[in-house]
Amino acid sequence: AQKITQTQPGMFVQEKEAVTLDCTYDTSDQSYGLFWYKQPSSGEMIFLIYQGSYDEQNATEGRYSLNFQKARKSANLVISASQLGDSAMYFCAMREGRAGGFKTIFGAGTRLFVKA
Amino acid sequence: EADIYQTPRYLVIGTGKKITLECSQTMGHDKMYWYQQDPGMELHLIHYSYGVNSTEKGDLSSESTVSRIRTEHFPLTLESARPSHTSQYLCASSVGTSGRTGELFFGEGSRLTVL
Numbered sequence: 059a060q061k062i063t064q065t066q067p068g069m070f071v072q073e074k075e076a077v078t079l080d081c082t083y084d085t086s087d088q089s090y091g092l093f094w095y096k097q098p099s100s101g102e103m104i105f106l107i108y109q110g111s112y113d114e115q116n117a118t119e120g121r122y123s124l125n126f127q128k129a130r131k132s133a134n135l136v137i138s139a140s141q142l143g144d145s146a147m148y149f150c151a152m153r154e155g156r157a158g159g160f161k162t163i164f165g166a167g168t169r170l171f172v173k174a
Numbered sequence: 175e176a177d178i179y180q181t182p183r184y185l186v187i188g189t190g191k192k193i194t195l196e197c198s199q200t201m202g203h204d205k206m207y208w209y210q211q212d213p214g215m216e217l218h219l220i221h222y223s224y225g226v227n228s229t230e231k232g233d234l235s236s237e238s239t240v241s242r243i244r245t246e247h248f249p250l251t252l253e254s255a256r257p258s259h260t261s262q263y264l265c266a267s268s269v270g271t272s273g274r275t276g277e278l279f280f281g282e283g284s285r286l287t288v289l
Binding site for chain 2: 089091093095101102103105108110147149151153159160161162163164165166167169
């Protein structure tokens with residue numbers, strides 16, 4: 059069973075507008091971590107934001123924020139004021155807890171296109 | 175800026191050849207990982223190591239093998255390359271596995287093409 063689900067293969071957003079990229083996850087662990095990474099066309103993976111399962115406040119990093127809804131097991135990424143340079147693949151990832159061997163697994167990704 | 179290096183960046187090789195993809199990091203991280211990624215697709219964990227002389231297979235079955243003799247070095251070897259091995263291989267490391275220490279630092283990847 060897929061543990062990280064990103065249901066949006068592709069998304070379009072107008073420059074300067076906000077966009078939400080969806081991510082749902084499945085785990086039996088109580089302690090886990092959620093990450094978002096960006097992969098531009100050049101191929102490198104860039105860390106964006108982290109949310110711990112026990113964190114009560116949503117994480118924020120500059121223009122990135124994470125809408126964490128634990129009961130729904132969702133961890134959506136919100137990018138505010140989109141820029142052309144935000145066009146890339148975005149991956150949601152979960153660092154599993156003890157039951158999952160502390161491994162980090164990834165979703166299928168969402169390709170974001172920012173329009174001028 | 176992360177200090178994790180992969181070589182070669184690009185490799186085109188014939189079927190049946192033995193290849194080794196190198197990965198080195200200068201951050202002193204105990205945890206290292208190999209992911210396989212087809213273009214535009216998700217990353218699949220194929221190997222990981224939580225310290226010297228410790229290696230484990232990941233969630234995606236792979237014919238490759240790894241070794242971890244030194245903290246900074248985590249090479250991946252394919253004894254006999256096949257076209258099905260054509261993919262991008264990403265090496266990563268992390269400080270730890272709990273909280274923010276689980277953040278992965280990635281190399282630039284090795285893109286392998288087997289003819």
